């Protein structure tokens with residue numbers, strides 16, 4: 001079953017009299033359980049595509065389906081309803097709430113979907129363990145390293161059991177060891193929980209973890225390939 005399907009999707013940005021054709025006709029499917037990298041030069045449309053798949057934005061033309069439902073014509077509120085519990089996001093700058101602890105940041109999406117205190121506690125503890133941060137539960141973001149903050153963000157994205165996690169340059173602000181640990185956490189969660197990951201990146205060390213690589217160029221899919229991943233390569237061999 002496809003988690004996401006795009007049919008001939010375009011996105012034109014209009015700023016004043018200038019039009020930018022960010023996506024010029026994208027058709028692709030993301031299958032359940034995929035671990036896919038979205039690559040391509042700066043300005044090729046990666047972030048725009050993630051925003052459309054993530055129901056943060058509407059296509060100019062074409063159709064976007066999430067779990068079989070056409071989301072292309074939904075208004076802002078309907079899109080927010082669609083996202084809640086279905087799509088998790090991980091951003092370049094972590095986007096954690098600075099005044100909340102790791103525990104509370106992960107708990108927040110569970111509050112929004114109305115889980116009971118007992119359900120939340122069990123789920124947050126399980127997630128803290130999954131991203132290896134149990135000992136840091138009561139640290140605020142400024143008391144965590146970049147890699148630890150990003151792992152909190154991944155746990156938060158995963159909390160409501162979404163169908164899909166979208167990550168835009170998740171390692172861009174991390175050094176090599178932290179970036180590697182974040183990618184290994186994502187690979188492991190993908191394998192253990194089956195949650196689908198799609199992530200945009202420039203970094204060849206990150207691309208190596210993907211099982212599928214979709215290359216964008218000038219708003220079009222230039223290449224779409226499957227590859228053997230780096231996930232079985234022992235630590236330290238990656239460049």
Ligand SMILES: Nc1ncnc2c1ncn2[C@@H]1O[C@H](COP(=O)(O)OP(=O)(O)OP(=O)(O)O)[C@@H](O)[C@H]1O
Pocket residue numbers: 013014015020021022040041042043044045046047048049
């Ligand atoms: N909100 C916006 N308003 C106007 N133009 C935009 C907007 N967002 C993106 N663009 C333009 O659309 C094109 C695609 O941008 P996008 O951010 O999707 O590229 P990208 O592949 O994510 O690039 P990068 O690797 O630099 O993050 C670019 O030409 C960009 O300038």
Ligand SMILES: [Mg+2]
Pocket residue numbers: 046047048168200
């Ligand atoms: Mg981008």
